[in-house]
Amino acid sequence: MATKTSFAQSNSQLSLQDAEERLLGEFLQPAGYKGLYGFHKYWGKKPAECVSFLIESLSKEGDLIVDPFIGHGTIAREALARGRRIIGGDLNPAAIAITRLLVKPPAARALQDALNEIEKKTRIEIEDSYQTSGGIASHFLWDDEMLLEVWSKGSSRQLDKGPATDDDAADALSWNSYHAQLLRPLALFNNGRINTRSNFSWPDLFCGRAIRNIELLYSAILEYPTEIRNALLCILTSSVGQMSKMVFAISNRGGNTKGPKTEVGSWVIGYWRPKLHFEINAWNCFSNKAGKLIKSLNSRGLSRHEYVTDASQIDEVVQKRQSCAVVNSDAVQLLSGLGDDTVDLIVTDPPHGDRIPYLELSEMWNAILGQSAVFESELVVSDAKNRNKNEVAYEYGLGKILSLMCDKIKSEGLIAIMFNASIEESWSALASFDTRLNFAGAFPMAYSSGSVVQDNRAGSLKHDYVLIYTKGSNSHHMPFLESIPGWTCKLPSPQI
Ligand SMILES: C[S@@+](CC[C@H](N)C(=O)[O-])C[C@H]1O[C@@H](n2cnc3c(N)ncnc32)[C@H](O)[C@@H]1O
Structure with a gap:
């Protein structure tokens, strides 16, 4: 068990007990997503404090850790x-783009230079499309296809809000004849749970003006070399939700007595397009998100790490010639490419049954990245009937992956799986696992207090569990983990 050594190594100035207590405290009550971790709204991302607690507790310096479902x-x-x-x-190209940004962010200065150039190339043209009788508009309030209000930045810090004129409406609607020229078509499914249809196209999610402006930014971004381009594309994917028809309007919040008041909401998980919405x-x-990224780069604390990107190169990390690989791959393929008994720790967070259909939700981002996801390989339970992603296939897939994980960890290695699901069947693979594995125990893991919606349905789960497995007949004594509040030697049952 690595706990004691690693705590001592990385916290030499603190007493062992202090370090353990601090980490445990942060694990139990993670703060909101900060800096780089708050920049992109990736689905189901885990709090940094929880992840770092697991790394510190279950591995030591120099160890090889594998996560085949790396997400954010x-x-x-x-x-x-x-x-x-x-x-x-990760199977999801959007996840890989964000992970590569986190592992090797560009220098703030280089990114700022690129952003200045992009501003010179695109801003005037983009802002021209928002020119109204009251100046350059910042917001348009729509009721379906009817333009109600136009907001623009006035001389004071307040937004000038006024009813749309006939000219504003005619101009806004004239953009609807614009069709995507650079962005590939969307590939979605009939899935009522996330409000999609298989014939969805860009105009279902964005008005023509937004599509044109996204394409202007996209073509300017493509001119940059890999690292900067990836960062710029992440800025674009993280900002398009707010450019879409999915931003709801909040009316009359707080029982306003001075008449109706409308505030700008946000876009939420799923492709819900509210009748009353903002453009x-x-x-x-784009520039707000860019500013957030630049700010977080200025305060980043990690030195720059090279990483390999191809599945054929992962041995470089196993052999200690490189420290990191970030590969766009199916979990089965990634694990199969590793030698048996080579990994110290697998800490991972596979999709939790039907909770989040990652690839369907990320399709908008992947189309903007110019990449296609391999939907057939996704480990998920989806409400999209023609995907055939049901509980049986999920249980079989997860069981197979757990077996592969068992092959790859060293005899003294560990597997930590973050999980929760309200449907009993989703737990099956974790309960009736490969007989070479021992289930050592589990403990609850909080969501971050600033967490985005984890589930989009009523009765959503309140926390995850970390399930610990060891290999063979090794029974590890893990006093530190066993002292975590809520530790149990029994596999948790589905609960909310
Ligand atoms: C629960 S999320 C991981 C979240 C991550 N721990 C974080 O903090 O952001 C599960 C991930 O599994 C990915 N995924 C789904 N099926 C996969 C497969 N067959 N192989 C690899 N990744 C897959 C999804 O794209 C998603 O990013």
Whole structure:
């Protein structure tokens, strides 16, 4: 068990007990997503404090950690910051783009230079499209296809809000004849739970003006070399939600007595397009997000790490010639490419049954990245009937992956799986696992207090569990983990 050594190594100035208590305290009550971790709204991302607690508790410096479902990539950054080697994979190109940004962010100065150039190339043209009788508009309030209000930045800090004129409406509607020229078509499914249809196209989600402006930004971004381009594309994917028809309007909040008041909401998980919605100036959305990223780069604490990107190169990390791999790959393929008994720790967070259909939700981002996701390989239970992603296939897939994980960890290695699901069947693979594995125990893991919606349905789960498995007949004594509040030797049952 690595706990004692690693705590001592990384916190030499603190007493062992203080360090353990601090980490445990942060694990139990993680703060909101800060800096780089707050920049992109990736689905189901885990709090940095929880991830770093697991790394510190379950591995030591120099160890090889694998996460085949790396998602937002927090674990890759936290592992590198603690001197571990990390091999991360994900089927979702959007997840890989964000993980690569986290592992090797560009220098703030270089990104700022690129943003200044992009501003010179695109801003005037974009803002021209928002020119109204009251100046350059920042927001348009729509009721379906009817333009109600136009807001613009006035001389004071307040927004000038007024009813739309006939000219504003005619101009706004004239953009609806614009069709995407650079962005590939969307590939979605009939899925009522996330409000999609298989024939969805860009105009279902964005008005023509936003599509044109996204394409202007996209073509300017494509001119940059890989690292800067990836960061710029992440800015674009993280800002398009606010450019879409999915930004709801909040009416009359707080029982306003001075008449109706409308505030700008946000877009939420799923492709819900509210009748009353905002169209927001695309330049403002893009530059706000860019500003957030630059700010977080200025305060970043991780030195720059090279990483390998191809599945055929992961051995470089196993052999200690590189410290990191971030591969766009199916978990089965990634794990199969590793030698048996080579991994010290697998810490991962597979999709939790039907909770979040990652690839369907990320389709908008992947189309903007110019990449296609391999939907057939996704480990998920989806309400999209023609995907055939049901509980049986999910249980079989997860069981297979757990077996592969068992092959790959060393005899003294560990597997930590973050999980929760309200449907009993989703737990099956974790309960009736490969007989070479021992289930050691589990403990609850909080969501971040600033967490985005974890589930989009009523009765959503309130926390996850960390399930610990060991290999073979090794029974590890883990006094520290066993002292975590809520530790249990029984597999948790589905609960909310
Ligand atoms: C629960 S999320 C991981 C979240 C991550 N721990 C974080 O903090 O952001 C699960 C991830 O598994 C990915 N995924 C789904 N099926 C996969 C597969 N067959 N192989 C690899 N990744 C897959 C999804 O794209 C998603 O990013």
